[in-house]
Amino acid sequence: MNEAMTQDTGPDLDTAQIFDTAQLTDKNKVIGLNTEDVDPVAASPGHRLGVPWDGEHPNLNDHPDQTDSPKRSDHPHHSEPNHPEPDLLGTDAGATYAIGDVQGCFDDLLRLLDRLDFDPAVDHLWFTGDLVNRGPNSLGLLRFVRSLGPAAVTVLGNHDLYLLAAAAGAWSAGRKDTLGGILDAPDREELLFWLRHQPLLWHDEQLNFVMIHAGLPPQWDLATAKARAAEIESLLQNPSHAELLRELGPGKPWRWRDDLQGWDRLRYIANCFTQLRWCDAAGRLDLTGERRRLKGAKRSLPWFLVPGRASATVPILFGHWARLEREGYKRLDRQLVHPLDTGCANRGHFTALHLEKGRYTRVRCRNEALPWAEA
Numbered sequence: 001m002n003e004a005m006t007q008d009t010g011p012d013l014d015t016a017q018i019f020d021t022a023q024l025t026d027k028n029k030v031i032g033l034n035t036e037d038v039d040p041v042a043a044s045p046g047h048r049l050g051v052p053w054d055g056e057h058p059n060l061n062d063h064p065d066q067t068d069s070p071k072r073s074d075h076p077h078h079s080e081p082n083h084p085e086p087d088l089l090g091t092d093a094g095a096t097y098a099i100g101d102v103q104g105c106f107d108d109l110l111r112l113l114d115r116l117d118f119d120p121a122v123d124h125l126w127f128t129g130d131l132v133n134r135g136p137n138s139l140g141l142l143r144f145v146r147s148l149g150p151a152a153v154t155v156l157g158n159h160d161l162y163l164l165a166a167a168a169g170a171w172s173a174g175r176k177d178t179l180g181g182i183l184d185a186p187d188r189e190e191l192l193f194w195l196r197h198q199p200l201l202w203h204d205e206q207l208n209f210v211m212i213h214a215g216l217p218p219q220w221d222l223a224t225a226k227a228r229a230a231e232i233e234s235l236l237q238n239p240s241h242a243e244l245l246r247e248l249g250p251g252k253p254w255r256w257r258d259d260l261q262g263w264d265r266l267r268y269i270a271n272c273f274t275q276l277r278w279c280d281a282a283g284r285l286d287l288t289g290e291r292r293r294l295k296g297a298k299r300s301l302p303w304f305l306v307p308g309r310a311s312a313t314v315p316i317l318f319g320h321w322a323r324l325e326r327e328g329y330k331r332l333d334r335q336l337v338h339p340l341d342t343g344c345a346n347r348g349h350f351t352a353l354h355l356e357k358g359r360y361t362r363v364r365c366r367n368e369a370l371p372w373a374e375a
């Protein structure tokens, strides 16, 4: 893996220069909350989750969170929910929330879960990948998601692969990376083992959703995508996974062929699942977006808008593209795609989608623990 792999997430702020990642394991050292803001009545973030909390927490009212409930007509696949509405007799089977890229923003995630009234005994969380890096507490986040056991599902993103590659000695972290807390942790091996056993693609037939981190090339239908994901997953779960991680990265081949072999084949597959945003009608990956000004079939489109996309019949949840709204792509529910990365690590929002109800919830992120965060 090379340095260029870290250049895909836009205008990230430089954090590593100004704070020590070793501090990130100690919440008390790095959260400078104003105790005057503390509302002792409000439940503390994580109170239902068994998450250790130090008694201080942000005022939950000083930033207007928003709940966005689109019309049912925007959600054709939700017109008849697969699960009944919660009743008053306590027989609710629980909710499934799909959540965009967390990137180590653990405190913000806890505030979101508190707002959702998440109950790990009955509810489920799906994460679109990139659990780690750039945010202030990747270690706490990773421990938390792992501790949820079957209540949580995550797919692997490019930053998750960077972490695995760094741990395997196949990649050197750059100055924007905040992975030191995990790499230095006493339980790092358990965490890394758990992480590299997570899938690249998740499909729930009952809920009728597929989740990936980045994208799919137009030639792959769901069955093909599952088979391609399994090729990488089986190697990642192999003790010799370091060799794979050394070969991955945003390089050639750009175009899929069924007869691709070896590292080229695996690199293309991994780039689709963890890096892809733009591609052309032939499935030629455009990992920089630079070719989008070309005409005709060579003009890049967001992967989900390529005509004839073989995966167009299944609802897809994905992350990785925090600037998608700013690129002008909104309300993609009719295309059956649900982008959920809204830039938490860059002072954006967290977005959660209640899969059974088709309801979006957004919480503004604060990154209180980052010294460069605005007051």
Ligand SMILES: [Mn+2]
Residues within 6 Å of the ligand: 130, 157, 158, 159, 213, 274, 319, 320
């Ligand atoms: Mn990503």
